[in-house]
Amino acid sequence: xxxxxxxxxxHKLISITLVTCVIALLMAGASFIAWEWMALRQNMxxxxxTQVEMIADNCKAAxxxxxxxxxxxxxxxxxxxxxIVSACIHNKKGEVFASYSRDKTGGATDLVYxxxxxELKKSGYVFENGLLNILxxxxxxxxxxxxxxxxxxxxxxxxxxxxxxxxxxxxxxLAFLAAYFVSSRLQAIISRxxxxxxxxxxxxxEQKDYSTRAQKQSNDEVGLLINAFNEMLEQIQQRDLVLVxxxxxxEVRVKERTAEITGVNEQLTKEIAVRxxxxxxxxxxxxxxxxxxxxANDAIFVMKGDKFADCNIRTLEMFxxxxxxxxxxxxxxxxxxxxPDGRNSQEKALEKINAALAxxxxxxxxxxxKYDGTPFYVEIGLNTFELKGGMHIQxxxxxxxxxxxxxxELENLNRELEDTVEKLTLSNxxxxxxxxxxxxxxxxxxxxxxxxxxxxxTDYGDKLDETGRQQVRLLVKRAERMSGLVxxxxxxxxxxxxxxxxxxxxxxxxxxxxxxxxxxxxxxEITVIKELPTILCEKTxxxxxxxxxxxxxxxxxxxxxxxIDIDFGENDEFWKFSVADNGPGxxxxxxxxxxxxxxxxxxxDELESTGIGLxxxxxxxxMYGGRVWVESEIGNGSTFFFTWPKEESEAANNxxxxxxxxxx
Amino acid sequence: MRxxxxxxxxxxAAFSATLAVPEVYADTASSREYxxxxxxxxxxxQFVDWPKEKIADAxxxxxxxxxxxxxxxxxxxxxxxxxxxxxxxxxxxxxSFESLKKAGENDAAGAKQNIKALGECHVLFIxxxxxKNLREIVESVKNSGVLTVGEAEGFLDVGGIVNFVMADExxxxxxxxxxxxxxxxxxxxxxxxxxxxxxxEDAASGILGEEKRDSA
Numbered sequence: 001x002x003x004x005x006x007x008x009x010x011h012k013l014i015s016i017t018l019v020t021c022v023i024a025l026l027m028a029g030a031s032f033i034a035w036e037w038m039a040l041r042q043n044m045x046x047x048x049x050t051q052v053e054m055i056a057d058n059c060k061a062a063x064x065x066x067x068x069x070x071x072x073x074x075x076x077x078x079x080x081x082x083x084i085v086s087a088c089i090h091n092k093k094g095e096v097f098a099s100y101s102r103d104k105t106g107g108a109t110d111l112v113y114x115x116x117x118x119e120l121k122k123s124g125y126v127f128e129n130g131l132l133n134i135l136x137x138x139x140x141x142x143x144x145x146x147x148x149x150x151x152x153x154x155x156x157x158x159x160x161x162x163x164x165x166x167x168x169x170x171x172x173x174l175a176f177l178a179a180y181f182v183s184s185r186l187q188a189i190i191s192r193x194x195x196x197x198x199x200x201x202x203x204x205x206e207q208k209d210y211s212t213r214a215q216k217q218s219n220d221e222v223g224l225l226i227n228a229f230n231e232m233l234e235q236i237q238q239r240d241l242v243l244v245x246x247x248x249x250x251e252v253r254v255k256e257r258t259a260e261i262t263g264v265n266e267q268l269t270k271e272i273a274v275r276x277x278x279x280x281x282x283x284x285x286x287x288x289x290x291x292x293x294x295x296a297n298d299a300i301f302v303m304k305g306d307k308f309a310d311c312n313i314r315t316l317e318m319f320x321x322x323x324x325x326x327x328x329x330x331x332x333x334x335x336x337x338x339x340p341d342g343r344n345s346q347e348k349a350l351e352k353i354n355a356a357l358a359x360x361x362x363x364x365x366x367x368x369x370k371y372d373g374t375p376f377y378v379e380i381g382l383n384t385f386e387l388k389g390g391m392h393i394q395x396x397x398x399x400x401x402x403x404x405x406x407x408x409e410l411e412n413l414n415r416e417l418e419d420t421v422e423k424l425t426l427s428n429x430x431x432x433x434x435x436x437x438x439x440x441x442x443x444x445x446x447x448x449x450x451x452x453x454x455x456x457x458t459d460y461g462d463k464l465d466e467t468g469r470q471q472v473r474l475l476v477k478r479a480e481r482m483s484g485l486v487x488x489x490x491x492x493x494x495x496x497x498x499x500x501x502x503x504x505x506x507x508x509x510x511x512x513x514x515x516x517x518x519x520x521x522x523x524x525e526i527t528v529i530k531e532l533p534t535i536l537c538e539k540t541x542x543x544x545x546x547x548x549x550x551x552x553x554x555x556x557x558x559x560x561x562x563x564i565d566i567d568f569g570e571n572d573e574f575w576k577f578s579v580a581d582n583g584p585g586x587x588x589x590x591x592x593x594x595x596x597x598x599x600x601x602x603x604x605d606e607l608e609s610t611g612i613g614l615x616x617x618x619x620x621x622x623m624y625g626g627r628v629w630v631e632s633e634i635g636n637g638s639t640f641f642f643t644w645p646k647e648e649s650e651a652a653n654n655x656x657x658x659x660x661x662x663x664x
Numbered sequence: 665m666r667x668x669x670x671x672x673x674x675x676x677a678a679f680s681a682t683l684a685v686p687e688v689y690a691d692t693a694s695s696r697e698y699x700x701x702x703x704x705x706x707x708x709x710q711f712v713d714w715p716k717e718k719i720a721d722a723x724x725x726x727x728x729x730x731x732x733x734x735x736x737x738x739x740x741x742x743x744x745x746x747x748x749x750x751x752x753x754x755x756x757x758x759x760s761f762e763s764l765k766k767a768g769e770n771d772a773a774g775a776k777q778n779i780k781a782l783g784e785c786h787v788l789f790i791x792x793x794x795x796k797n798l799r800e801i802v803e804s805v806k807n808s809g810v811l812t813v814g815e816a817e818g819f820l821d822v823g824g825i826v827n828f829v830m831a832d833e834x835x836x837x838x839x840x841x842x843x844x845x846x847x848x849x850x851x852x853x854x855x856x857x858x859x860x861x862x863x864x865e866d867a868a869s870g871i872l873g874e875e876k877r878d879s880a
Binding site: 058060061062064065067070140141 | 711852855857858
């Protein structure tokens with residue numbers, strides 16, 4: 001069929017015509033031959049029937065009178081018909097009465113050619129093995145007295161048939177040739193316009209020349225087709241024009257879009273680069289975190305319930321095992337039966353885990369054992385986090401074995417230190433006691449020496465020369481100085497040694513007493529800037545502080561007109577008192593030194609100073625939780641400050657006072 | 665001997681083809697001969713056309729007359745059961761022509777009547793015993809349309825129509841067309857073909873002469 005489809009229309013038309021013709025001719029020829037064959041057969045049967053009937057009629061008498069010779073003679077007449085092979089007359093009993101054979105060779109062989117009776121009582125014919133057997137009953141007086149049968153070959157029929165067939169075939173061939181000739185001429189009527197249309201269509205499709213038009217040649221369907229084709233071309237041509245315009249517009253738009261897309265693309269490329277960067281950063285971070293996780297100095301592991309789910313390398317190092325040996329086990333597998341505080345490890349661990357799961361991050365110390373059982377100390381932080389719908393516990397474990405050791409050492413050291421301090425305090429107290437006792441004990445002999453020297457000066461002053469008197473005076477002075485020194489030491493050592501009860505002290509009164517005690521020179525003016533408060537303190541000590549500070553100011557005064565101002569300030573916690581003078585001032589480098597015992601800035605002989613006063617002040621103030629310091633400029637005098645903590649009741653009192661003021 | 669048997673067989677076959685022969689008959693040459701002759705008599709009926717007036721009444725039987733000493737005996741009887749063209753066959757026996765004439769002498773009218781009865785037969789077989797009266801018998805039925813059958817030499821010469829002859833122990837017959845014509849009978853050519861001798865139209869003139877079939 002494909003072969004048919006690929007044929008040109010011309011050949012198709014010719015083929016169709018020819019095939020139709022051939023089929024028609026063949027059918028006609030075949031029917032003709034078939035009909036001819038039938039007719040010939042019938043003809044033959046008819047001819048033979050006539051003959052057999054004649055014979056049957058002719059031999060009636062012969063049979064009736066049993067005249068074989070006559071019957072044989074009658075049959076012998078068949079010789080004229082060459083196609084008759086044999087003939088036979090049977091009598092009523094079915095026995096051969098007379099016979100005839102074309103190829104007579106004589107004797108019994110004749111019987112071979114004898115047509116046998118088909119059926120005695122029935123006339124008829126049958127074609128058998130290319131032979132026609134025909135049988136006729138011989139009827140005499142309504143009674144069948146025998147049969148005549150003739151066997152004929154079909155030669156005459158075949159001869160006729162052959163001749164007719166040959167003629168038919170010859171006619172068929174001629175008809176076929178005629179059909180071919182006619183169809184190859186006539187096909188042009190249909191194929192030519194189609195072919196020309198095809199040619200035009202080819203030109204149009206190859207050269208894109210839509211101005212070409214097909215030539216109309218007929219008014220049939222092909223003509224319509226050509227018209228339609230031309231119309232179509234017309235439309236295409238018009239549309240082509242529109243299309244060209246549209247194309248130009250489109251090109252412009254495409255360019256614009258391309259530019260846009262290029263822009264977007266570039267942006268996209270940038271974005272991709274940024275994203276890649278971000279991804280690589282992310283990857284790096286991930287790696288970093290992973291590295292961090294694995295290389296962390298702390299063991300980090302994740303638990304699901306009370307079983308290890310994952311861990312870092314440090315964990316494995318810490319527990320001295322492989323990953324397979326730890327994953328799936330519980331932390332108390334890696335713990336001693338009990339913790340240092342005596343609790344069961346498993347019990348305690350579960351408690352911690354449950355607390356962590358309840359949302360309370362845990363931080364505690366723990367004793368673990370390595371896989372081989374070696375114990376070590378750790379600090380564990382437990383946190384929970386949710387992962388894939390399940391609560392997990394993250395544990396960060398720090399090996400604190402070293403720290404623990406250090407702590408123990410430190411503790412030991414501390415304990416030693418405490419012992420030492422204790423010893424030291426004890427010895428200090430002993431020393432203080434010793435100093436006090438020594439000073440106390442020294443006073444009596446000193447007084448005796450002073451009294452004795454006085455007595456010498458009084459009793460033997462006239463007996464002594466000037467040098468002697470001078471030396472005695474010096475002795476008295478030195479003894480007095482010694483006595484002052486001892487008093488000072490006593491004073492100093494007494495600070496903190498004897499604690500007396502605190503009382504309310506009216507400081508204004510106290511200052512007045514102190515000034516009276518000191519008896520300042522006339523050129524000194526001591527002013528209390530504003531009225532001083534009444535505070536709860538040990539009166540003797542407070543008096544000592546002010547006395548020492550004022551004495552000190554007076555002692556070192558170098559101005560002809562000395563001035564001392566006493567002032568105070570306060571806040572919630574403490575009082576701040578100040579004693580300012582207009583003396584020589586102190587270099588800043590001595591600000592600390594002046595508060596140390598036996599330190600004086602002036603030469604010993606210039607001023608009568610023991611170097612204990614400021615150190616006593618410092619000792620007292622610090623004993624009561626205050627602070628003492630100095631602010632000074634050379635030539636512009638010095639201001640000594642000290643603070644004195646308020647007692648709780650005082651603060652309360654103040655509040656009440658404040659409230660009273662508010663009410664009042 | 666072999667040939668003889670063969671011929672006999674053929675004869676028997678031919679006879680039996682037309683007439684069933686009862687088995688009870690003695691199987692002698694004579695009886696066989698008359699069996700065949702009886703069958704022939706019957707077969708003649710089918711190849712001979714009688715004048716119309718002779719066979720006008722289809723209800724009347726066909727009469728086969730036998731005159732003289734009957735040589736057939738029972739052999740002829742089966743013919744009665746075999747109608748020809750729907751007509752029954754009747755066998756009528758006449759003692760002798762002499763006795764018929766005698767009966768006529770006594771009573772002229774009766775004799776005439778009896779002789780007339782001969783003329784009513786379709787076939788009249790004249791037995792050998794009547795050979796002396798052949799001419800007279802033939803004369804008496806000459807114009808009555810009777811197929812006269814004899815078995816005597818010269819029967820045809822005295823005006824007989826069919827005469828049985830024996831040749832090679834085989835029953836044959838001779839036919840005189842002239843006598844048949846005189847009797848108003850038409851004999852079919854098929855029968856004529858089988859005749860051993862046919863005497864043509866005018867035996868006396870002899871113009872046509874007699875045709876004699878050579879017998880093998």
